[in-house]
Amino acid sequence: MSANEAAVTKPIPVPDELTAPFWEAANRGVLAIQHCAACERYIHPPEAVCPYCQAQELSFRQVSGRARVYTHTVVRDNITRGFAEGEPYVIGIIELVEQERLVLVANVVGVTPEEVEIGMPLRVTFERLTDDIALPQFEPEEA
Numbered sequence: 024m025s026a027n028e029a030a031v032t033k034p035i036p037v038p039d040e041l042t043a044p045f046w047e048a049a050n051r052g053v054l055a056i057q058h059c060a061a062c063e064r065y066i067h068p069p070e071a072v073c074p075y076c077q078a079q080e081l082s083f084r085q086v087s088g089r090a091r092v093y094t095h096t097v098v099r100d101n102i103t104r105g106f107a108e109g110e111p112y113v114i115g116i117i118e119l120v121e122q123e124r125l126v127l128v129a130n131v132v133g134v135t136p137e138e139v140e141i142g143m144p145l146r147v148t149f150e151r152l153t154d155d156i157a158l159p160q161f162e163p164e165e166a
């Protein structure tokens with residue numbers, strides 16, 4: 024590998040005003056999801072206004088990190104710079120146990136692509152990308 028190739032990395036998430044609490048929690052190894060106190064629903068990705076009841080007082084709550092595979096795909100030939108090294112890998116639509124259709128997009132790790140199936144129980148894990156950013160991902164939940 025040349026020096027140029029070694030410098031190629033995956034894009035690093037850039038927190039903004041809405042997503043900063045999510046990333047600050049993830050950096051501490053905590054999965055925190057925006058929550059509306061008015062209608063008691065979780066919201067992801069974060070919004071300025073509750074999409075269910077239009078309330079504006081939203082906060083972030085720690086969730087269990089338990090989830091299941093809602094659906095998934097296997098990436099075997101990603102031409103985007105920085106992603107080829109880990110192929111094949113699994114991108115999942117991950118449904119958190121706290122609320123129906125409360126989903127995140129994340130990698131499913133610690134399992135071969137062939138073993139991933141819809142409904143598979145998962146738990147959150149964090150991949151450290153930089154000193155400030157840890158990426159929530161999901162691995163099979165141990166019995």
Ligand SMILES: [Zn+2]
Binds near residue numbers: 059061073076077
């Ligand atoms: Zn609401």
